[in-house]
Amino acid sequence: MxxxxxxxxxxxxxxxPLVQEALRRVDxxxxxxxxxxxxxxxxDQAGVLENxxxxxxxxLRELEGYEETLTKGLGLTADQVRALLTDVNERIFLPIQEAMRKVPETQAGAVAPASLPSAAPAPEEEPLEKARILAEIENPEKLLPPPKPAFAPASTQTTLAPVTPPKPEQSVPIPAPIPAVSPSRPFSFSPAGTKTLEAAVPVSSYATIYEQKLTEPTKTVRQEAKFTIRRSSIDPYREPPE
Structure with missing residues (x-):
């Protein structure tokens, strides 16, 4: 073995013993x-399902992972596993539940094997045991442990950490606005705290320069281009050597 x-x-x-007798009555x-x-x-799939x-x-297995284990072990889709579980419920679990209801109380207490512990329940407690087992089969979700809380506070008192006030931001000096350019003094720039830079050339001199450029004749130097024709020493009609 x-x-x-x-x-x-x-x-x-x-x-x-009640469950043992119900399992014997269902083939x-x-x-x-x-x-x-x-x-x-x-x-192999039938063996995984049976086991x-x-x-x-x-x-020996938790009911919570029963469907997930079958999905991985059988290699079937989720819809196929759900259809398979429907037949397992109708052909196996429900007949076992009906067989447990039909087992007489005296017969259920008499089928206890010799390997069971000696501290067996008293006869007057068997109806309560039967009702408890039926309730567990009808509502398997009650067998699962309660969900653990997301967090477990150490104590009811909450200690708040001291809040440090933010430091005041340092003020950034704002520069003075740039004054508009005057037509009479085009290159004058005098922000606060700086010296004034004036144009070295007066405005009237620009007009004189433009007039001279427009009235005076333009002189262009003429250069003659020289071209040399070189004759090729290779005869174009001669076939190249192989």
Missing amino acids: TTLEETIKEAYAQIP LRKQFDAIREKHRLHL ETVYAMLG
Whole structure:
């Protein structure tokens, strides 16, 4: 017997007698074969489905990751896995639930195997145990642990860190506006705190220069271009040597 088979046997011995009797009344092998033929699963895919379903029933796998594990193990799409889970619920889990309701209380307490612990529940507590198991199967989300809080404050008192006021920004000196250029003094520039620079040439001298350029004749120096014709020493009709 392998380690996995021993683990399954030990987990089966730990479940309540009511669940053991319900599992005996449901032909799991027949239901798994019907699901495999309907969805055309390969032998390895059918083995993954059977193992993960048995692990979930015995509590060896958490129900929260049951669908995700089947999606990765079977290599099917999300829609195919949902259709497969619908058949598993209708052919396996619901018949087990109905079988648990039909098991008599006296028979459920008499099928306890010898490997169970000696501290078995008293007969008067069996109806409560049966009701609890039925409630867990009908509402599997109650078996999941409550979600952890996003943060856990160390104490109810909150200590605020001292707030440092921002430093005042240093004032930037604004330069004085540039005065408009006067027509009579075109190159004059006198901002605050600077010396005045004036044009060295008066305005009237510019008009005299323009008049001289327009009235005086323009002198152009004429240069003769010299061209030399060089004759080629190669005969164009001569074939080049091979």
